[in-house]
Amino acid sequence: MRLGMMAATAVLAASGLMLSDLGTTPARAQTAAAAADWRMVAPENLLVIDTAKGRILVELSPVAAPNHVERIRTLANQGFYDGLKFHRVIPDFMAQTGDPKGTGEGGSELPDLKAEFSFRRGRDAGFAQVPDVGNGVFGLVGTLPVQTQPDAQMMITADFKVEAHGLFCPGVLGMARSGQPDSANSQFFLMTGEKDLLNGQYTALGRIVSGLDVVKSLKKGGEADDGKVTDPDVMTHVRMASALPEAQRPTVRVMDARSPAFAQRLAAERAQHGAGFTICDVQPVVEVTGG
Secondary structure: OOOOHHHHHOHHHOOOOOOOOOOOOOHHHOOOOOHHHEEEOOHHHEEEEEEOOEEEEEEEOOOOOHHHHHHHHHHHHHOOOOOOEOOEEEOOOEEEEOOOOOOOOOOOOOOOEOOOOOEEEOHHHOEEEOOOOOOOEEEEEOOEEEEEOOHHHHHHOOOOOEEEEEOOOOOEEEEOOOOOOOOEOOOEEEEOOOOHHHOOOOOEEEEEEEOHHHHHOOOOOOHHHOOEOOOOOEEEEEEEHHHOOHHHOEEEEEEOOOOHHHHHHHHHHHHHHHHHOOHHHOOOOEEEEEO
8 A cells, every 4th residue: 555656756856845853842942932832742642653763753633634543543552553664665755654564555454444635624623824835824733734724714614614634744644545545544654755746635644743853764765666665664662642651651742833932933934944934844842751
């Protein structure tokens, strides 16, 4: 099960826009932020992936893809992912895993999932708009970058919600599938580059909040083999944080994208990138403790 030929052939055309490696934010960057500027990541939404090269923490987004998030929770807490390979890794694109066969052709015994390429966003989704980053309305739902319709459209829809979809920026977790839209099962991929061609074509269900550097360090495959990795790295242990003993559970807090402190950091990022600034340059500000 792969991301599709469209995504594979787009690797050479990658834009090169990258997020900085994510991890614990330096203390000096946090001193100006009040406690009210932060939110805690719920343990039931925090995916903990351990590898020999370090730990990867992903905040899942049930607002964007509830059924896919529930699948990841179920399989992780069953121990399904323990020992599975990063069988397909393409530099500046993504690292794919979650296949018990290790070939890209396998999945779990659970039924395939219906696509959740987009979702209905209400005012309670916690959306934080990032202005002037393209033609349209862009922002964050939690840590997930999204493109959406404006809030004003809610007044003319039957459910008082508008369409939105996740964007495949570096750090985003997406669900792998075959050529059929409703074929996602257990395999997922972690983005290390930006790939617009995936937007609205694959289910985006979370974002790395710590450990993007770990994903970038995984053994890579060759272009001729479509990223197939020889002697690949593996996920040694994968659980939701809520399933871990309290003494082993990491605690993650993220600066709220709607807070004044985040707005200040956003202004600094915009000034640094200049006219080329995009939604994929908007980085989560994260503090990890424990675990």
